Amino acid sequence: MAHLPGLKRPKRLQRRCEIKRRLIDGIEVQLGSGNVYGGLGLPDAEKRKIKTGLVIEIRKAMRSLGLTQQVAAKRMASHNPRLSDMMRGEFANLPERKLMDCLTRLGYDIAISVRPAKAAVGHLVLAAA
Numbered sequence: 001m002a003h004l005p006g007l008k009r010p011k012r013l014q015r016r017c018e019i020k021r022r023l024i025d026g027i028e029v030q031l032g033s034g035n036v037y038g039g040l041g042l043p044d045a046e047k048r049k050i051k052t053g054l055v056i057e058i059r060k061a062m063r064s065l066g067l068t069q070q071v072a073a074k075r076m077a078s079h080n081p082r083l084s085d086m087m088r089g090e091f092a093n094l095p096e097r098k099l100m101d102c103l104t105r106l107g108y109d110i111a112i113s114v115r116p117a118k119a120a121v122g123h124l125v126l127a128a129a
Contacts, residue, residue: 046124047096053126054099055091061106076102 020031038045062072073083086094100110117123 048092050096050124050126051091051094051099053128054096054103055086055089057108057128058099058102058106059087061103061108065106067106072106076105078102 022029022031032039035045035049037048042048058076062069065072067075069083069087070080073080076083085091091099103110
């Protein structure tokens with residue numbers, strides 16, 4: 001995010017001043033954390049990233065199986081309009097569990113791994129094979 005002189009950053013973005021900055025071809029860029037939602041200061045950034053990853057995997061599965069939205073919706077026990085909304089990025093109201101159910105109904109296995117965190121608070125991570 002570029003900072004313009006005279007403009008005050010919103011409080012939620014002020015804490016991000018520790019972000020590494022570099023000059024690339026004379027342009028100052030900020031290296032992100034790998035989570036665009038966290039970079040924007042949105043709440044539940046890790047959950048949003050997980051949901052996005054699950055929807056990406058659903059799209060990949062539909063494409064690799066050659067499924068239309070109508071056929072995929074039937075296999076996922078969903079309504080076509082809801083699937084259409086999901087494909088357009090409107091999935092904030094869907095729980096992660098529903099998205100995981102969609103993947104399993106498309107023939108994919110999901111493995112959840114739990115291990116001690118390196119920090120005081122753990123993180124959610126989606127690792128797609």
